[in-house]
Amino acid sequence: VKLTLIRPNMGERKAADTLQPLAIAVLAGLTPPEVEIEFVDDRIEAIPWDRATDLVALSVETFTARRAYRIASHFKQRGIPVIMGGYHPSFETEEALNFADTVVCGDAEGIWEQVMADGLKGGLKRVYYGNPSRDLQGVKYDRSLFKGKKYAPLFPVQFGRGCRYACDFCSIHAFYRNNLRQRPLPEVVAEIAESGHRYFLIVDDNLLIDSVKTGAFLSALKPLKIRWVTQISIDITHNSKLLQLMAESGCLAVMIGFESLDPRNLAQMGKRANLTNRDYALAVKKLRDLGIMVYGSFLFGYDFDTRDSFEPALEFAIENQLFLANFNPLTPMPGTGLYHRLRAENRLIYEVWWNDPYFKYGDAVFQPRGMTATELTDGCRSNRYRFNRYSSMLRRMLDSKANGSSLENLAIFCGANWISRIEIHAKQGAELGGASGTVGG
Numbered sequence: 001v002k003l004t005l006i007r008p009n010m011g012e013r014k015a016a017d018t019l020q021p022l023a024i025a026v027l028a029g030l031t032p033p034e035v036e037i038e039f040v041d042d043r044i045e046a047i048p049w050d051r052a053t054d055l056v057a058l059s060v061e062t063f064t065a066r067r068a069y070r071i072a073s074h075f076k077q078r079g080i081p082v083i084m085g086g087y088h089p090s091f092e093t094e095e096a097l098n099f100a101d102t103v104v105c106g107d108a109e110g111i112w113e114q115v116m117a118d119g120l121k122g123g124l125k126r127v128y129y130g131n132p133s134r135d136l137q138g139v140k141y142d143r144s145l146f147k148g149k150k151y152a153p154l155f156p157v158q159f160g161r162g163c164r165y166a167c168d169f170c171s172i173h174a175f176y177r178n179n180l181r182q183r184p185l186p187e188v189v190a191e192i193a194e195s196g197h198r199y200f201l202i203v204d205d206n207l208l209i210d211s212v213k214t215g216a217f218l219s220a221l222k223p224l225k226i227r228w229v230t231q232i233s234i235d236i237t238h239n240s241k242l243l244q245l246m247a248e249s250g251c252l253a254v255m256i257g258f259e260s261l262d263p264r265n266l267a268q269m270g271k272r273a274n275l276t277n278r279d280y281a282l283a284v285k286k287l288r289d290l291g292i293m294v295y296g297s298f299l300f301g302y303d304f305d306t307r308d309s310f311e312p313a314l315e316f317a318i319e320n321q322l323f324l325a326n327f328n329p330l331t332p333m334p335g336t337g338l339y340h341r342l343r344a345e346n347r348l349i350y351e352v353w354w355n356d357p358y359f360k361y362g363d364a365v366f367q368p369r370g371m372t373a374t375e376l377t378d379g380c381r382s383n384r385y386r387f388n389r390y391s392s393m394l395r396r397m398l399d400s401k402a403n404g405s406s407l408e409n410l411a412i413f414c415g416a417n418w419i420s421r422i423e424i425h426a427k428q429g430a431e432l433g434g435a436s437g438t439v440g441g
């Protein structure tokens with residue numbers, strides 16, 4: 001039996017910043033040896049539309065759902081059963097079942113073995129549910145499928161899943177709720193040590209779990225002499241001991257969700273960590289003083305934002321010499337409190353924006369209160385473009401503390417900013433799923 005695993009793209013353009021998809025490595029690790037696996041990463045390679053296979057499985061996120069539905073339709077027309085899993089089908093199960101034969105909701109561990117057993121017998125059920133509180137001990141990542149594929153030189157590793165905060169726009173919170181779990185430290189350390197790589201992305205949603213667990217993790221990284229990046233909530237900057245440990249264990253950069261400079265917006269989104277850490281400049285300074293580069297993320301469109309909110313955020317990002325920055329229109333993801341609220345308030349412009357032919361990447365999808373939807377789209381696009389101008393890059397590069405503190409940091413800064421500039425211009429305005437009617441096959 002042959003299983004084709006597919007990681008769909010957002011559209012048809014191949015990207016330059018693609019990371020190894022860990023979800024695929026988990027599925028491969030759980031698939032019994034009698035099943036032959038072919039893996040296709042639609043983000044970097046062509047889909048073999050007509051190649052023989054017995055089963056197709058797609059790992060789907062909201063921004064790739066439209067493309068996934070097109071791919072699924074093609075294989076179903078060929079009479080091949082299609083399975084979907086991931087965040088999006090877990091939230092929009094009925095929708096996904098219009099295109100797939102089977103949907104796996106939640107984590108794959110503990111249920112994928114059953115899906116495969118049923119698939120081998122030709123008796124797949126319509127829906128399977130993973131156990132959201134299952135222990136992460138023994139999770140096996142089979143990365144042999146990635147051999148020969150061109151990924152960014154950052155090796156992704158997971159310590160834990162979930163976040164202790166509950167921001168109303170966040171899919172992570174909607175998916176994991178209070179099921180925060182970590183893998184046993186020795187398993188993570190062995191995986192890093194055996195990989196032979198130097199640069200790692202710790203893919204956790206928020207590495208600051210609590211000071212004890214995060215401290216133990218950082219202490220375990222220290223002897224490995226690696227360089228790593230991650231996402232972390234801003235309250236890490238209140239803990240000087242953990243900050244020091246981060247620097248000593250090889251932390252190169254962190255992504256922090258600053259989201260908004262207006263505390264009224266932070267209160268509305270439930271961003272508790274930021275409400276109690278309002279001095280963003282001081283937070284950035286503490287990290288940069290230790291040589292850690294800061295990637296900032298900003299959201300626009302909460303009720304207290306107006307068209308005057310964009311400029312101060314851009315100025316903050318350039319003045320504080322951020323490594324990279326995102327300026328995103330608030331986008332209600334399925335399953336989140338935000339999505340339900342905006343729908344109940346009748347403010348969604350496209351109710352199913354992820355599968356709407358008129359929606360383009362970067363568009364506002366709801367009616368904000370303090371500006372028009374067009375102003376929201378344009379303000380974010382303008383900040384994205386201006387932050388990625390060469391003059392901004394030069395200003396941010398001239399930073400002897402972090403971005404330009406060593407030849408290594410400088411090379412990473414230049415490479416990452418160059419790719420970010422290309423990707424931002426290429427993605428803005430792109431149609432999800434690719435140009436209409438060009439699935440291929």
Ligand code: SF4
Nearest residue numbers: 163165166167170173
């Ligand atoms: S802190 Fe970040 S990961 Fe955690 S709930 Fe908020 S947005 Fe999501």
